[in-house]
Amino acid sequence: MAGLKLYSVSDSPPSTAVKMALEALALEYTNVEVDFAAGEHLSDEFTKKNPQREIPCLDDSGFFLSESIAILQYLADKYGPGHSIYPRDPQQRALVNHRLAFNISTYYARIAEYAVAPIFFDYKRTPDGLKKLKIALNVLNTILERQGTKFAAGEHLTLADVSLVAATMCLEAVEFDLSPWPRVLRWYGDFKQAAPRLWAIAEPAMLELKNFNKSPPDLSSLKHPYHPVRGSK
Numbered sequence: 604m605a606g607l608k609l610y611s612v613s614d615s616p617p618s619t620a621v622k623m624a625l626e627a628l629a630l631e632y633t634n635v636e637v638d639f640a641a642g643e644h645l646s647d648e649f650t651k652k653n654p655q656r657e658i659p660c661l662d663d664s665g666f667f668l669s670e671s672i673a674i675l676q677y678l679a680d681k682y683g684p685g686h687s688i689y690p691r692d693p694q695q696r697a698l699v700n701h702r703l704a705f706n707i708s709t710y711y712a713r714i715a716e717y718a719v720a721p722i723f724f725d726y727k728r729t730p731d732g733l734k735k736l737k738i739a740l741n742v743l744n745t746i747l748e749r750q751g752t753k754f755a756a757g758e759h760l761t762l763a764d765v766s767l768v769a770a771t772m773c774l775e776a777v778e779f780d781l782s783p784w785p786r787v788l789r790w791y792g793d794f795k796q797a798a799p800r801l802w803a804i805a806e807p808a809m810l811e812l813k814n815f816n817k818s819p820p821d822l823s824s825l826k827h828p829y830h831p832v833r834g835s836k
């Protein structure tokens with residue numbers, strides 16, 4: 604089908620990052636909500652689109668792409684060349700790419716393990732997980748402090764902020780106290796103020812996660828290949 608189609612889940616942080624980038628780049632797209640609880644992303648049909656069996660997945664007229672970072676970069680390169688969201692200057696772009704790599708390898712990875720996975724699956728929030736998360740927060744706080752800029756990779760909002768905010772909203776959802784990381788707290792608040800249209804996309808996802816954190820969804824009929832499902836036999 605012609606045009607952009609996004610396979611996403613409404614409370615998914617990486618899906619939220621892609622939706623924010625689509626909005627920032629003023630791109631029209633068709634959203635396809637994937638039924639995670641029913642394991643739609645594990646189906647043979649979805650596996651043909653994304654062998655990783657993960658959400659989000661972009662379909663650009665038959666060109667399929669997963670991994671939110673790759674999707675953000677592709678959208679900006681193809682549909683927003685010259686847009687300040689993904690600067691062309693090699694060093695500025697390298698800083699954006701660094702923040703994106705840091706997010707996927709470390710920051711969101713630790714948030715996902717500590718804050719998000721225990722909402723949905725039979726995992727506990729452990730002291731080790733907390734220690735690793737705090738180290739990642741220390742790093743982001745230090746980057747922001749040393750750089751002294753409003754946004755994560757400089758004075759302009761970039762893909763780095765979009766991706767890192769989608770991760771940080773999970774901490775807000777689980778009511779994690781960010782006050783020991785004042786630069787992170789300030790940057791997160793600044794983003795909400797500076798980009799209300801983007802935050803209007805993230806906030807409902809954050810609130811959905813917040814509700815699920817208080818009252819976890821019933822995934823007991825999901826036969827998950829690797830996550831321990833709560834309440835399953």
Ligand SMILES: N[C@@H](CCC(=O)N[C@@H](CS)C(=O)NCC(=O)O)C(=O)O
Pocket residue numbers: 612614615616617618644656657658659669670671672707830
């Ligand atoms: N690195 C991937 C992570 C994607 C991801 O973890 N998506 C979750 C939903 S938020 C998922 O599809 N998980 C598959 C599963 O738990 O079965 C990205 O940034 O897009």
